[in-house]
Amino acid sequence: MSLTPEDLIEKCPDLASLPDVYHKLNEAINSPSCTTGIISRIVSHDPSLTLKILKIVNSAFYGFPHEIEDIPQAIVIIGLQQLNDLVLAHSIINLFENKKTAPFSLEEFWKFSIASGLEAKILSSYSKQKSNDRIFVGGLLHNIGKLLMATAEPDLYEVCCQVSRDHNLSCFDAETKVFGFSHMDVNRVLMKSWNIPQSISEISSNYLTPEVSNELETESNFILVAHGICSALGLGTTGEIFLPEISDANVRAIQLNTAQLEESLIPLHEQFSEVTNTFLG
Amino acid sequence: MAEISTNRLKEGMTTQSEVVDKHGHTLIRANEEISKNHITLLKMWGVTSVTVKDSIKELDLDQLKAVYSTSIIDDLAIQANTKLRFIPEDNQVYSFLKKTFIEAEAKRSK
Helix, strand or coil: CCCCHHHHHHHCHHHCCCCHHHHHHHHHHCCCCCCHHHHHHHHHCCHHHHHHHHHHHCCCCCCCCCCCCCHHHHHHHHCHHHHHHHHHHHHHHHHCCCCCCCCCCHHHHHHHHHHHHHHHHHHHHHCCCCCCCCHHHHHHCCCHHHHHHHHHCHHHHHHHHHHHHHHCCCHHHHHHHHHCCCHHHHHHHHHHHHCCCHHHHHHHHCCCCHHHHHHHHHHHHHHHHHHHHHHHHCCCCCCCCCCCCCCHHHHHHCCCCHHHHHHHHHHHHHHHHHHHHHHHC | CEEEEHHHCCCCCEECCCEECCCCCEEECCCCECCHHHHHHHHHCCCCEEEECCCCCCCCHHHHHHHCCHHHHHHHHHHHHHHCCCCCCCCHHHHHHHHHHHHHHHHHHC
């Protein structure tokens, strides 16, 4: 019998759902009677989460000139959706903590993912093309399917990389050959299991084929280009041998040029280490 | 080509088309290299954005060979061609990613 993305989740039942705090927060944000007080209480109930959120909002990731001292202040400054996305990012990074993966390490995987999210966010700030402000979390999670594949079936994922190298196949084609599906399929199934908003799932699960994302094509293009740049820079790795297909049309679609891509490397290098340490530390 | 804000404009970029002020007077001709004076002029006349040509600093392998070693740079150029095999070579983004890869790896080799 052939393997399905659902089988991978079944093999790792502890990865099948996100912690309560994320769902409680989501529910509260979507409720008509939502107040800053209610949200603050939910977040403050988890001291390590509170500390993490404050560390992130005070880091180079936002670059605010004054220190943000508590959650209510953070909500006012970054807004509820951004707070929700940070809790989501923190919850997912925590969920995989101490998992054994192969052929890439957990640390290298997250470095690449954080770099991609950060670069997508920087590129979108350069562009006149309006984009969804969930672009960072979309970039952070665009390869999460690979992480589940490498956690649930490390030997098979190692074979995948070998097949890609030996037969000059893209990561997508090698995965489809070995597993019968790609990490983009796993992304979709995993995000559904986590009950993550459709927009984040769309942005991150179609980055190799932005044209199918419909309204979110721009965001997927940002993530594809950011992926290519971080991969060329070697900021972390997900075991991919070749860069995915990217053309000038993808760059034009986000209304940028190569000179601007080059310019974006400066803030990326400036922020990468601090942001990575803040999220992973 | 891309429309970029005057604040992000850098010396050495090339205009794609004529830059005019709000009355239609030409401030900079098309295909002109932007100088420091041009940027001051644009700000003075309240021009907020300019369309410039795509350009990146060319990959200069010889210059890199002088800093690192010939064998390292030659080896990285071959690795780059393999890594970028799915990206069409006649694209600007190909040249940019190749340069980015070689420079990052060369730095790492030190």
